[in-house]
Amino acid sequence: MKNSDNPLSPHLQIYKWQLSSLASIFHRITGVLNTVGLLFFCFWIISLFLGENFYQSIYTFLDSFFGKFAILGITWSFSFHFLSGIRHLVWDFGYGYDLKKSNIASTLIILFSFVLTILLYLIGKYFI
């Protein structure tokens, strides 16, 4: 039997969990979350077009606890993807591959993704 299908990447459950693999898979997960977020924002814009009554239902959601959680969630997801993306660019220039630097970078990305989330939220809420 001829198998023309491409070989797959090893699936997640066979990895030994480490900082680097955690940061790497979360780059993808947050990428997908950002996609969901962008789709939601498109839906939000479309709801504005559909009129005030339609908008009201999204407003009710956004104004609730879950709405705030969703906004904070997408902000975090962007923050992580942004910081991790910067690291990808650094990698592309050939730096940051040794184990020690990689672990430090992963820790910083995870830590600062939360710092950036809080920063963006405070600036958006109180300065714009």
Added chain:
Amino acid sequence: MIKNNATKKWLIQRLLGLFLAPLMIWFLLNIIAVYNKSYLEVLIFFSNPMSIFLIFLLLIFGFCHLSMGLNEIFEDYISNKKIKNVANIISRFLSIIIPLVTLFLLIQISL
């Protein structure tokens, strides 16, 4: 010029990411500022010509970038070629249609 297709995609994906970073920061800050405001206040933000221009860039760059990203994920985790191709076609089709419809309606709102 770069001849290899994969290298070209790799470069475009990163360039789009670079452009997207400031656009997303601008967009998120404004969303955080208006997400639980009234219909009118949100309308004012979305019908500002500057907002429309930046959202135009954000959606075009964003959907290109995410469609390429999804393509990479499908490449890694879907082994069946047929299913992979279908997944790619659907995601690319939606990545064109959704931003276009959204931008069209956004312009309608502001008129």
